[in-house]
Each structure stands twice: as C-alpha cells, then as structure tokens.
Amino acid sequence: MSLTTFENVQCPCGEVFQAEIISSINAQLDPELKELLIGGELNILKCPSCSEFFYVEHFLLYFDPPVQLLAFIYPKSFELEKRRWENKMKEDFAASQEKFEPEEKVKYQPIIMFGLDSLVELLNHENDLADETEIVRYLSKDAGLKIIRIEMFHAREKKIPENLPCAEDIAKTNLSLRENVLSGLKKIIELSPELVIYRNLLNTISNDPVWSVSAIVTESKTEKKSK
Incomplete structure (x- = not known):
C-alpha cells in the first residue's frame, strides 16, 4: 500500500510547518497517486503563511508490480553521493525481502533514481x-x-x-x-x-x-x- 509521513517542512518564504508527505506509492493499489505524480502534483503543499504552493522534495519508494518496477527515488542533490545511496538501496531492499516468504519476495532488482522528474520521464x-x-x-x-x-x-x-x-x-x-x-x-x-x-x-x-x-x-x- 501507499504510505505517508508527517514532517516539518519549510516554505521558500521561511515559514516552517508540519505537513503530510507521500513517501511510498503502490501504483497498482493507488493509481490515482501515479496520475498525481505524472501530472506534477505530488507533494505540492500550500504555505499557511504566504498561501503560495511549493514542491517538497522527499525520498519516494515507487512500486508497480504488474510492470515489474520498484524504484528508490532520492532527492536530486543526493546524486553527488550516488555510490553511497546505491549501497543503501541494496541494503534496505535486502533487509525488506528477509521479512517475506519465498513466494512473496520481489523477483527483480530495484532501480535507483535521483529527482522525481527522472521517474516521471520514465513513466511517460x-x-x-x-x-x-x-x-x-x-x-x-x-x-x-x-x-x-x-x-x-x-x-x-x-x-x-x-x-x-x-x-x-x-x-x-x-x-x-x-x-x-x-x-x-x-x-x-x-x-x-x-x-x-x-x-x-x-x-x-x-x-x-x-x-x-x-x-x-x-x-x-x-x-x-x-x-
């Protein structure tokens, strides 16, 4: 299933507030979130102070079983330490698979991406x-x-x-x-x-x-x- 997390975010105007961020999408179960993603509307927040809308860059786990796609999407700035995050992805994936029975395990490797635009480009x-x-x-x-x-x-x-x-x-x-x-x-x-x-x-x-x-x-x- 898709997951959200509550975090403190900062608007470009400087206002800090708590907001609900989508951190995981199961496109098979929640296709409407996939459409939000492709439409550029995912994790777009409205600042309670200045009323402006802005995008919050955040890690996203994207899973679409019918097309065998499991993607770890890190913020674009993380690409400067690509090797580090590749290793973390592999470790996190291996640890998560240990919790499942053999028939429930994902039979393919995840891919790593940096920046939500790269995932949108792939999906399009x-x-x-x-x-x-x-x-x-x-x-x-x-x-x-x-x-x-x-x-x-x-x-x-x-x-x-x-x-x-x-x-x-x-x-x-x-x-x-x-x-x-x-x-x-x-x-x-x-x-x-x-x-x-x-x-x-x-x-x-x-x-x-x-x-x-x-x-x-x-x-x-x-x-x-x-x-």
Whole structure:
C-alpha cells in the first residue's frame, strides 16, 4: 500500500510547518497517486503563511508490480553521493525481502533514481511504449510475424521494448536472433513508420553487429491473424 509521513517542512518564504508527505506509492493499489505524480502534483503543499504552493522534495519508494518496477527515488542533490545511496538501496531492499516468504519476495532488482522528474520521464516513456507495443502486436498479426517477449525488468534495463517482432519462429529458423528481430522490425516500420521507439531500436540494432537478447527471452509466439 501507499504510505505517508508527517514532517516539518519549510516554505521558500521561511515559514516552517508540519505537513503530510507521500513517501511510498503502490501504483497498482493507488493509481490515482501515479496520475498525481505524472501530472506534477505530488507533494505540492500550500504555505499557511504566504498561501503560495511549493514542491517538497522527499525520498519516494515507487512500486508497480504488474510492470515489474520498484524504484528508490532520492532527492536530486543526493546524486553527488550516488555510490553511497546505491549501497543503501541494496541494503534496505535486502533487509525488506528477509521479512517475506519465498513466494512473496520481489523477483527483480530495484532501480535507483535521483529527482522525481527522472521517474516521471520514465513513466511517460513507458506509457508511450505501451501504446506503440499495442500497434506492433496488431500489425504482427496481419503480417504473420512472431513476437518474442522479454521480462519487463530486463527490457527496462536493456532499454528495449518488452515485445519484439521477428520474421520467423526462433525455434525453427536458421537466422540469428539479431537478424530475425531486424527483419521483423523492418517489416513493422514499413507498415507504420511513425513508431518512434521501435524505429530507434531498428537503428540501434542495425548499428550494433553483436546485439543480442537471447539470454533474456522468455517467450516466443505467433500472433493470430486478425479477421
């Protein structure tokens, strides 16, 4: 669940007062908080003295299980001691996992970010990616392409989409995975050149002769052709 904390905060005018700060968001249980975050309204307070609104920078734990995202967001100024906070994140995560039964543990590693803007940028990017992915899946059906799926936390780490189109079944083809994905991407971009994220991926793979995701592919399937 999402959590709040009460702390003394200081307005730019100098007024100090106690306020409720959101310190943890479970986006699955409280999607409205995710919308506040994306809209730039999270932890915006009104000063009781000058009546001006201001943002309070504070640590935030962001958790969204369906998309395998666990992020520790520290204030932007903390980036000057990045290694220190990376170590703290790892320690805190390991300690928290010890409290759960094996089946309840988070099966992926958290990511660290500095400044709330970095999280908002990631969420906006993944919203755009989700829209493009739906189009790719639809086009793959009509084009007879295969889709390989990658666990979302691996895809995020590699900065690639979760679903990649392939020209042929990876279990039956003589093509390398790189050649197979390249062929699938070229077909998709021919059909829909406005897919910016997938077009950029095509350029990346084309310029990287050793590109591969074979170690993290979790599923391969043919999209059923739409009628």
